[in-house]
């Protein structure tokens with residue numbers, strides 16, 4: 001399908017989602033970008049239509065999906081981008097903190113898919129793009145639960161793709177490496193981690209490395225460009241990585257590298 005598609009981008013108030021929504025709108029698509037803080041956002045400034053949505057809230061997702069359908073009569077593509085980070089040793093991550101992360105990064109995408117799929121099935125076409133992470137392919141030290149949510153998103157996407165292909169619905173995963181966005185400042189810290197003791201020093205070193213990698217990383221230009229090409233049918237693969245080649249290549253080569261060697265390199269990089 002060419003131009004003029006109706007597209008929902010979740011988490012469009014900053015970073016990846018904002019740039020995706022802007023680029024899609026510039027291409028002439030009808031873009032609905034969502035945020036929990038939609039009231040504070042000015043549509044004229046963003047270039048796309050801003051709607052409220054909290055992906056952890058079933059009712060909020062349903063109401064916004066209905067509003068889009070009411071206004072535009074169809075839904076051609078969804079970009080499940082809303083996400084949050086959590087740093088903390090696995091042992092010191094509380095069940096509540098893990099649940100909050102899952103609610104946003106995995107179940108949030110599920111909630112949106114559950115609203116979008118019946119519409120797309122009726123249209124016998126549609127595109128779902130799930131923004132994962134290279135952390136969804138490699139378990140990152142002190143981001144174990146974040147990795148778990150993204151591994152989950154990868155698995156759900158693989159299964160969903162097989163289930164809905166017969167209705168002409170594509171499910172595409174984009175897994176970025178470290179990017180320079182507000183994600184770094186928005187990342188939560190496990191409340192039981194005190195900066196000292198058992199995991200204190202090790203996690204501080206890792207966190208410093210992660211922040212350097214993210215703040216020095218690219219802006220999400222390439223991710224936004226990929227999203228545009230996927231939506232417009234010019235990128236036909238089911239899975240893409242994006243970001244620095246130095247992060248993408250090791251993930252691509254991982255199946256061919258002995259596990260011990262791979263883990264040692266990872267520990268060296270993060271100074272674990």
Ligand SMILES: NC(=O)c1ccc[n+]([C@@H]2O[C@H](COP(=O)([O-])OP(=O)(O)OC[C@H]3O[C@@H](n4cnc5c(N)ncnc54)[C@H](OP(=O)(O)O)[C@@H]3O)[C@@H](O)[C@H]2O)c1
Pocket residue numbers: 010011012013014015016017034035036037053054055056081082083084104131132133134175176177178179180181182183184186214
């Ligand atoms: N930055 C990176 O290095 C990186 C790397 C790989 C993957 N990613 C992934 O890329 C995606 C976007 O991250 P980003 O880097 O653009 O981070 P960001 O600048 O912090 O943006 C996150 C977006 O998610 C939204 N959001 C968070 N919780 C939400 C909720 N409960 N309901 C609805 N929206 C919610 C935020 O909107 P409001 O707060 O306005 O609601 C915001 O627009 C995430 O899925 C992230 O995991 C990021």
